[in-house]
Amino acid sequence: MTLVGLDDTDSRERGMCTTYAAARIAARIREADGHVARLLLIRLNPAVKHKTRGNAALCIHTDCAPETAFEIAREEIEASAETADPRTNPGLVVSPTDTVSDAVTQFARDAVTEFHDIADARELIAQEGFLAADWKRGRGLIGALAAVGAWDAFSEWTYEYISYRPRERWGTERDIDYDSVFVAAETGYPAVWDTVDEVEGQAVCVPHTPGPILHGIRGDDPGAVREVAHAIESEPVEQTALFVTNQGTDAHLKQGTISTAKNGHAYRLSGRVATPPETREGGHVFFEIESDGARLQCAAFEPTKRFRDRVRALRVGDDLVVCGELSRGTLKLEKFAVRGLKTTALETPECPTCGCRMKSAGADQGYRCRDCSTSAPGKVEVSVARSIERGWYEVPPCARRHIAKPLVRGRFEWETHAER
Numbered sequence: 157m158t159l160v161g162l163d164d165t166d167s168r169e170r171g172m173c174t175t176y177a178a179a180r181i182a183a184r185i186r187e188a189d190g191h192v193a194r195l196l197l198i199r200l201n202p203a204v205k206h207k208t209r210g211n212a213a214l215c216i217h218t219d220c221a222p223e224t225a226f227e228i229a230r231e232e233i234e235a236s237a238e239t240a241d242p243r244t245n246p247g248l249v250v251s252p253t254d255t256v257s258d259a260v261t262q263f264a265r266d267a268v269t270e271f272h273d274i275a276d277a278r279e280l281i282a283q284e285g286f287l288a289a290d291w292k293r294g295r296g297l298i299g300a301l302a303a304v305g306a307w308d309a310f311s312e313w314t315y316e317y318i319s320y321r322p323r324e325r326w327g328t329e330r331d332i333d334y335d336s337v338f339v340a341a342e343t344g345y346p347a348v349w350d351t352v353d354e355v356e357g358q359a360v361c362v363p364h365t366p367g368p369i370l371h372g373i374r375g376d377d378p379g380a381v382r383e384v385a386h387a388i389e390s391e392p393v394e395q396t397a398l399f400v401t402n403q404g405t406d407a408h409l410k411q412g413t414i415s416t417a418k419n420g421h422a423y424r425l426s427g428r429v430a431t432p433p434e435t436r437e438g439g440h441v442f443f444e445i446e447s448d449g450a451r452l453q454c455a456a457f458e459p460t461k462r463f464r465d466r467v468r469a470l471r472v473g474d475d476l477v478v479c480g481e482l483s484r485g486t487l488k489l490e491k492f493a494v495r496g497l498k499t500t501a502l503e504t505p506e507c508p509t510c511g512c513r514m515k516s517a518g519a520d521q522g523y524r525c526r527d528c529s530t531s532a533p534g535k536v537e538v539s540v541a542r543s544i545e546r547g548w549y550e551v552p553p554c555a556r557r558h559i560a561k562p563l564v565r566g567r568f569e570w571e572t573h574a575e576r
Contacts, residue, residue: 158251198268239291247288323394340388371388443470
């Protein structure tokens, strides 16, 4: 089996999409009587500075001869990549076998959680004897090589069925019956997820960029995503493709600790709420968590919408697991679990005679009711009603990262009832 990896053909402003390039290469391989076993869509580390919009790399698994597949892919990338954009630096890597080395597999794993240099990619490509081509700075070689090694690097996979527009429609408003999108989404759920955001009224599956994608349907079952896509009424579809992907798997999250977490990585961290949630300018909500004497700021930014209300409901002392990317010393929350709730608080005691709050009697002298002359040695512990429960809370579909795992997909490694 020949593996054809490619990356970095699109542009934030000019459009295009590397999934489209992969779909076109696959179509041309089939036209040349080759068989395509699968198309892989791999989301790489979302914290990488020099990333494309969704930081996706693609790989085509085919029985086509390596040299033929390489020429087809090279021609297609040259014809379609948006190299006029200074940030677009395509890369192409072809392996003549689907049995890749442990080094390539590890390179793929690290590409999702760590960082790679172009020099490291070039060295490993040469060491493995892979066919390769790059354009401009060739940064896409990193993703292309990672895509080649991805099949053995990960064990959890989901699916995305993408429908593409005719080229003459690129950059124009998409003609879609949005009522049919919401009906199809409801029919396919929960096997098909993140198609729409019911509360915000958004069709999450429809992009707003000028590229070739009409809509992309994600889920756990290949047949189900295809059915939902076909149920959507829209403008003509030029081409479709089914991708096997690591989207919705949390493959980017590393298990870590607050004291050792580093910027540019995504983590699962445990800690207790150390400061009350504070809403700042722009509607962003911040608080700190702590563990073993170390503290870290967490944030729910305005685009996470109603998720911020869950964050605002937290209190100092709540026991959490938080998940998200650490950037500039702040963890951007993707979801969190409440493992323990602070249900009591210390309050100034009430006078048992008149029911009024007592006043401080002075430093270390407790409290006294000046009207009734009653006293108390200190504050008293009282029960506190909470508007949040133990369990998991996540950002809405309209704010979810491609690689982040939605709660509807099932149980998680860090169960909320587990006591530390």
